[in-house]
Amino acid sequence: MTGTEDLISALRERVAAAHERSTPLAIRGGGTKAFLGHPVDGAFLDVSALTGIVDxxxxELVVTARAGTRLAELETVLAEQGQMLSFEPPHFGADATLGGTIATGLSGPRRPWGGAxxxxxxxxxxxxxxxxxLHFGGDVMKNVAGYDVSRLMAGAYGTLGVLVSxxxxxxxxxxxxxxxxxxxxATTAITRMNELAGKPWPLSGAYWETGELYLRLSGAERAVDAARDAIGGDVDDDPDRWTRIRELQTPLTAGAEPLWRLSVPPAAPLADLPGDQALDWGGAQRWLVSDADPATVRDTAEKAGGHATLFRGDHDARFHPLPDAMRKLHQRVKQSLDPAGILNPGRLYPWLDSAR
Known part of the structure; x- marks a missing residue:
């Protein structure tokens, strides 16, 4: 076997042994997104050595890479061919890996236009x-219970499986x-972003913070020039603007204060909550820096037609509670893929690992 096959075999053996003993495992790659979700009390399962672009x-606009491949390395290879990851994933550190990126399911400012x-x-x-x-996707293996399991891995935080590639x-x-x-x-910015969303301009970013609305245009040079003339405003020459927005390193989002991520309809008015807010994704994603009571934040998001996640900060319930029907679906999929509940237990919801 090759070195990679040996590594995969060793990982499989560790997981199988943990399954037999009902021993929890904490999956870890680059560790740059370990602050997301709840801490996992388990033995580390290091997948950082699973590196390299496979194909x-x-x-064909398709790339396959192993989970431990550094995100920066992958993006460099794509850039050499004039291509990119259109969901503009945040890194949160130089050691960010592809596996951690997909496991947390995070997308950057380009998400509404480039896809999640x-x-x-x-x-x-x-x-x-x-x-x-297991292999999922394409014609390789039928998905469990009719679900698109490959895409279920995005945002599952490693609770459904150890990503290999x-x-x-x-x-x-x-x-x-x-x-x-x-x-x-803020109110005018929300109106403006929603107006522009209905126009045929090549938008690829719309972000508001502390009185300034940033609009990024991407596409053919002629289309960008035409949109710039039609939309108006000053040209922002800061080359790192969207990197800081992506990495949550703006004056508002950087720091150690509790940071909430609110997902609401783009036209929803600014939430009546204490603290400061920023608007991303054309207004559909709101960042709230606040010490407000979690129940109040979540109730406000629900009333606006959305939900709230404690992105940074300490609290017993970081993720928005799910309705009973959704809980049952989550548990059904979890039981199919991790019946002993050993993979990243507690990272999302305590009830998800009820098998333990």
Whole structure:
């Protein structure tokens, strides 16, 4: 066997042994997103050595890489071919891996226009909670219980399986980009972003913070120039603007204060909550820096037609509670893939690992 096959075999053996003993495992790659979700009390299962691009076909817009592959390395290879990960994933550190990116299901500012991380997953190789190596996606293996299991891995935080490799759809990099900035209050910015969403302009980012609305345009040079003239505003020449937005390193989002992520309809008014807010994804994603009571934050998000997640901070319930029907679906899938509940137990919801 090759070195990679030996490594996969060793991981399978560890998971299988843990399954037999009902021993919890804490899956870890680069560790840059370990602060997300709840801490896992289990033995570390290190997958950081599962590295390398397995297959890349620029003409087909498809890349397959192992879970431990550094995100920066993958993006560099794609850039050399004039391509990119269109969901613009945040890194949160130089050691960010592809597996951690997909496991947390995070997408950056380009998400409404380039698609979410989940949308771009074509297939996966996964070690389930029994230590079996499974292939999902395409014609390789029928999905469990009728679900698209590959895409279920995006945002599952490792609770459904140990990602071994991921196949993704990639897209061409835009020929031209420009960022405009307009001085607007939050209410006017929400209206403005929703108006622009209905126009045929090549938007790829819309972010508001502390009185400034940033609008990124991406596409053919002529289309970008036309949109810039039509939309108006000052040209923002900061080359790191969208990297800081992506990495939550803006004046509002950086720091150690509790940070809430609110997912609400784009036209929803600004939440009446204490603290400061930023608007991303054309207004559909709101960042709230606040010490407000979690129940109040979640109730406010629900009334607006959305939900709230404690992205950064300490609390017993970081993720928004699910309705009973959704809980049952989660438990059904979890039972199918990890019957002993050993993979990242407690990372999402305590009730998800009831088998333990």
């Amino acid at each position: 890349y076909q620029p003409g 991380a989940r949308d771009l997953v074509l297939g996966t190789r996964v070690i389930n909670g029994r230590g079996e190596l 991921i196949s993704l759809k990639v897209l061409p990099r835009p020929a031209a980009e420009a960022t405009l900035v307009q001085q607007l209050d």
